Amino acid sequence: MTAGFTAAQLIEKHRPTLDQALDAIRSRAYWSPHPEHPKAYGEGGSLSAAEGQAAFEALRGTRLDLGQPGTDGWTGDEVSPYGVELGVQYPHPDIEVLLPAMRAGMAAWRDAGPEARAAVCVEILARISARTHEFAHAVMHTSGQAFMMAFQAGGPHAQDRGLEAVAYAYAEQTRTPQSADWSKPQGKRDPLELRKAFTAVPRGIALMVGCNTFPTWNGYPGLFASLATGNAVLVKPHPRAVLPLALTVQVAREVLTEAGFDPNLVALAAERDGEGLAKTLATRPEIRVIDYTGSTAFGDWLESNARQAQVYTEKAGVNTVIIDSTDDYKGMLGNLAFSLSLYSGQMCTTPQNLLIPREGITTDAGPKSYDEVVTDIAAAVQGLLGDDARANALLGAIVNPQVGERIDKASELGEVALASRRVDNPDFPGATVRTPVIVKQDGARKQWDSADADAAYLTECFGPVSFAVAMDSTQDAVALLRRTVQDKGAMTVGAYTTSAEVERLIEEACLEECAQLSLNLTGGVYVNQTAAFSDFHGSGGNPAANAALCDGAFVANRFRMVEVRRPM
Amino acid sequence: MTAGFTAAQLIEKHRPTLDQALDAIRSRAYWSPHPEHPKAYGEGGSLSAAEGQAAFEALRGTRLDLGQPGTDGWTGDEVSPYGVELGVQYPHPDIEVLLPAMRAGMAAWRDAGPEARAAVCVEILARISARTHEFAHAVMHTSGQAFMMAFQAGGPHAQDRGLEAVAYAYAEQTRTPQSADWSKPQGKRDPLELRKAFTAVPRGIALMVGCNTFPTWNGYPGLFASLATGNAVLVKPHPRAVLPLALTVQVAREVLTEAGFDPNLVALAAERDGEGLAKTLATRPEIRVIDYTGSTAFGDWLESNARQAQVYTEKAGVNTVIIDSTDDYKGMLGNLAFSLSLYSGQMCTTPQNLLIPREGITTDAGPKSYDEVVTDIAAAVQGLLGDDARANALLGAIVNPQVGERIDKASELGEVALASRRVDNPDFPGATVRTPVIVKQDGARKQWDSADADAAYLTECFGPVSFAVAMDSTQDAVALLRRTVQDKGAMTVGAYTTSAEVERLIEEACLEECAQLSLNLTGGVYVNQTAAFSDFHGSGGNPAANAALCDGAFVANRFRMVEVRRPM
Structure with missing residues (x-):
């Protein structure tokens, strides 16, 4: 799409998908709009296996310019666990410039409302879905997953988890109506009457800290939950698994632009070797939400130190x-x-x-x-x-x-x-x-x-x-x-x-x-696999994770509801 | 009621009220089941003005024996801001005995499910409502509120806020079905099929730390949100405002007993002068949820130190x-x-x-x-x-x-x-x-x-x-x-x-x-008053409070959803 589109058009296009996702999280029956089979791709604008591989190969050795403000150089030295040097260079952020730039578009994003935000998020996921074969190689050559797993877990299953978060975010924000007329009887006197307006307002900038093994699957829930609730999202990938999330940011920025929003609502923060950028970012006052998957040590550090933020962690455990x-x-x-x-x-x-x-x-x-x-x-x-x-x-x-x-x-x-x-x-x-x-x-x-x-x-x-x-x-x-x-x-x-x-x-x-x-799993379902829309990943109630993917608690505190009341 | 009743009977009795509360939090139109006018009481089992005052007077100078385990003496030296010595003595807890006793009934309370818990909570509120005139004096002579305000804010408005929390808790727990059959197509092969059971499980024991000025209004949301989500609740009142919450605990224990649950699911922790019991309790591993209204200093301390718990605070602010x-x-x-x-x-x-x-x-x-x-x-x-x-x-x-x-x-x-x-x-x-x-x-x-x-x-x-x-x-x-x-x-x-x-x-x-x-409030609605089911009290998004009364975020993390899946 080159000419852009309106939020209303996106809503019309994606409302049926959103409604199905909302049904699925209520019934928890099987559902997915993202095909699992590699052969399902290649028609209707999606990349075929060969096209996806070619797209991935074309990325190698290039500079991925996302057009972000506050870029103070380039970084990236990913080497695939399969031994392949990716050679992709990513913008390194000057956060003193990037963070303010990310805030600039937040008021318009907030004012767009939950439905438009959900539709934009679903469009981002749809564009990612169309590039699933390309993402599969990017996930494979950063996580070390075998191709089929990288394809499925890194593609449709990750997209499902992202869409699930969008559905929860939409449902949570729309539990309160946009407006209400309130009339309190006063016996024989006139009733007290107020008109009340309710607006879901974001927390601020959300930081998503990606992991090496499942950059998209573990990253998308937090990313989309934060974006759908009105926050800007800064994506800090694991230095060995940048590409899948950099492509994700690229798609998100493209869709935001075309829909008339500020692309800087989503940005990448790729770090230099040994820079410890996550730690620096995590305690910045602008960062109000953090999603993290990784070691218990750093997860505990975040929970203890990033006190200005809502922190969602998935850490280690013993199964x-x-x-x-x-x-x-x-x-x-x-x-x-x-x-x-x-x-x-x-x-x-x-x-x-x-x-x-x-x-x-x-x-x-x-x-x-x-x-x-x-x-x-x-x-x-x-x-x-x-x-x-x-x-x-x-x-x-x-x-x-x-x-x-x-x-x-x-x-x-x-x-x-x-x-x-x-x-x-x-x-x-x-x-x-x-x-x-x-x-x-x-x-x-x-x-x-x-x-x-x-x-x-x-x-x-x-x-x-x-x-x-x-x-x-x-x-x-x-x-x-x-x-x-x-x-x-x-x-x-x-x-x-x-x-x-x-x-x-x-x-x-x-x-x-x-x-x-x-x-008693004895067939084709395995204890280590969960299905979006139906299974909870983690419980959020034991030391392995303080949140579950995905439930109301995962989204409810990423935004707040501000009420303005006035006489009718 | 002397003969007890079943949870099913309570559900039948209170389901209409719960449904109306659920409607109200969705529409945010005016609604309340609790009459504001003192003359509305005195029929149908509720105490009249004279009966309420007599009941309050009868409490003065007595020992309020709640029948709690782990009582190691008696405490209480409330003097009304109106200059009246209350002289009521409350059990002082031996928490090494009381806390384990409070855990004993939690599995049965969990297994009862969200609807039965909601019905028990509504019954508790209904019994409190019937004693509104008595509570009004208790609130007046601890907070210093004038009688009419103590009656309304401490009575029906507080009961409304409690019921609102029950409604949110019920809605949140029932967003996920109790069970789901999941069938994933596998092309020509048989589908993968699982039966999944979902149970809302409590965090543990919740601590409600009451305040001096609004013991019931500020206390009920956290108390009922925690209880309705399956937690046991330990009520630690402000030492100068014990009576209204002690009566609340008394009613809760009475209803729990009659409904066949362990009364120790709700208990009082009255402290001795200068004991600092809230601080001791707040960092106990058994305490997994804390609600607090009071000074910024102690609220911040709780947020920083009670890391084993979900902490909901309302602190100071500048309006x-x-x-x-x-x-x-x-x-x-x-x-x-x-x-x-x-x-x-x-x-x-x-x-x-x-x-x-x-x-x-x-x-x-x-x-x-x-x-x-x-x-x-x-x-x-x-x-x-x-x-x-x-x-x-x-x-x-x-x-x-x-x-x-x-x-x-x-x-x-x-x-x-x-x-x-x-x-x-x-x-x-x-x-x-x-x-x-x-x-x-x-x-x-x-x-x-x-x-x-x-x-x-x-x-x-x-x-x-x-x-x-x-x-x-x-x-x-x-x-x-x-x-x-x-x-x-x-x-x-x-x-x-x-x-x-x-x-x-x-x-x-x-x-x-x-x-x-x-x-532009110029009539009979005032900036300092909010109505349950319609207005949010606080936003949870600025330093005055980390939570709002009442929204999804206030209840969603008081429980977790545990899934058990098995082949069909």
Whole structure:
């Protein structure tokens, strides 16, 4: 579109999508407007696979000029976990110039109202959706995800999470009417009468601090929630995963301009090596909302120090699966093997601790000892990843050397039930591709049930390292689950049981400790995956995250409602 | 009721009221189920004026045994601002016993679900409503409000705010269905299918820290928002305003018991003199939500230190009225006089700074110089309060000696345009009753437009002290308004103008600085009064308060949504 368009036109175009999203967050039934299959793209203005790849290749070695004010040079040294140098240069911000410029358009953005803002956001998402194949490569070559995962999680699933945030933001802002006539009876006297106008006003400039592993999926909810509630949004990507968010900013600025708004409502803040820009920005008085995904240390720092802002964090956690019993042993093994392998376990939702009774479990294939269960899980992983092509397609690349070091050191933590192997990637010889390692652990109470317990499984070991913990009982497993969630938090909890009583115990633990539970997954849904519009990602109620994607609390405090009342 | 009742019966009884409240917060039209007129009580189980007074008198000198566990003695030394010793003794808590006891009933309260919790809360409010005459005396003799104000603000208006919070809490918890069936198409393969259950789970124990001046009105929103979202609530009243909240706890415990829940879901924490119990409680790990109304110093302390909790604060602010022009000079004078006089200006919403152009204003009664406007406001206050009986009925009593000292010292701050006078109260000779003082001030930019400016009107002077500030222009008045809201916050802003351009300037300032604006009030609605279900009290977006009464943000983070998903 070259001639621009009005907000009213955008509303007409996107209102049906917004309405469907609003329905979906109410019913929480399955819904998505963003196709998952790569072949669904290439028609109707969207880039085909070849076009997307070409667009990505054309970006390499270029300077991505976003036309931002306050650019004091260029920065960027991304090297793909697949070994490819991206060579893209991004504007480095002079924040003394950029931040005031970002505020300039906020009054008009506020006055446009929730529906126009939602429509602009949906248009941004639609343009991103059309470039999904291009984004897929950008996500793949920054996160190290395998192509199909980068395509789906970085494309349609991320767009879904963005749209979900737009829907919540719209719903929240429109719970109060724009105006109300208020008439209070006064007995025989005339009633008191006032006309009241209600305006959703933004907090200020929102800062979205992106992460390395899921730049779009974890970034879009905060970005779109803040923008849709009237804030300007400054995007500070992880220095190793700039491109997907820089492209996002580019699209947002393009749509804002065409719709007659100030493009500086969305800007990029790419940092120089070791600059610590997030810390500088986070305590600026102009920054009133912060979204962050990453380490517990920096998340805690933000919560403690960015006191002028509303801070939404997703940090580390320790995810548990309790294996008590199953009536589909094979399905359980396959499901767990996939969960442990996907993206080399580099998901905040990947299970880490597999709690298995020392005395074994009952299954539809007969009783299985602890050793048998562990051996069978290891074998399932080996089977899943035996073929190198399939292994590459599932595992992707190791995102940074620290993950590789953790894999190498895992054998020091206990008896190795499944050793990690290196997989060659013929397309990208520079990629580090590793299969998961499983380490046996003793789950006796003395190992974990005291303040100074230091069992390896009590802390997060990010990457494809999991622990098969031999528990004295399922009751102990539930107690350890509680301890872990209380102390370290959890994004996910899984459990396998055929006992109604055990199920009740685990459910009660998850309700009390505030953790999201997946029970008896044996098919094509995995504990580490959540679907926008239906599943909550995180609970916001345990130390792994102070917010959930996405609910009312995620959007309600990004704006405030200002009332002007006058006599009628 | 002696035989108890089921939650289902309560739902049937109160669902219509809940539905009307839900309608009201959506439409923001006038609504209240709680009659404002004292004569409306005395039938249908509610206490008449005489019965209410007798009930209050019967409480004096007694020990209010709430039947709480963990009581390690008795405390209480309330003396009414009217000079009456209440002599009521309250249980002093052993929190090591009380806090665990409060947790015991939480799982059942959670499992009851949002509708049953709402119905129990509405029943509590209905029982309180029936005792409104008794509560009126309790509020009067702790806050110092005059009887009619204690009756209305402490009774029906407080009950309205409580019910509003219940409605928001119910709406927020039921935005997500209790369960959902999710079916994701997989092309030619079978769809992926999951059944999902969603449960609103509480944060933990909520602490409500009450204030001296509006124990019920400012206390009920947080109390009922927390209780309705599944939390247990510990009520820590101001040591000089225990009785109204102790009675509230008594009613809540009675209703919880009769409905089959644990009464310890609501408990009182009355403190010993100088004990600082709020500080101790606020950082306990069991306390996960805190509501507070009071000084900026302690509010800021809570926000900084009670990091384990969601903290909702209403603190001090500096409220401004800009007087630019009016087409109802007499109406404006009368309206302002009432606002300055009501409860001796001891409301967080009372105007403090009256910004008036030095060169005067235009009115329907001809041009008026700054001096004339100030003199006429002073005369309007004198006229309103000239009769002692009427003065007593409007002013109430000075709540504490510090307020009296501020009145006495006001003359040191500038030329006194209206001196405070002492009013005798024949019914309560011990009461300190004072009329407002108005002090003239210079509003030249040099007085306020720099970092080290120290004009008296830049800080809060709580009580019946207001400043008539001579401004060089209305533009300067708007600039000073912005400066004041940014630095000190404001619960209310008022303005009088006949100019569309000035109105726009002031509206824009309030939208940008996030302050609630009342324009051209000349009749029976006052800037310091807000109506539940329609007006927001505070914005939550300036330093005076980090939350508004009542909106989605006030309730959304008091609970979390836990999902359990399993194959269908």
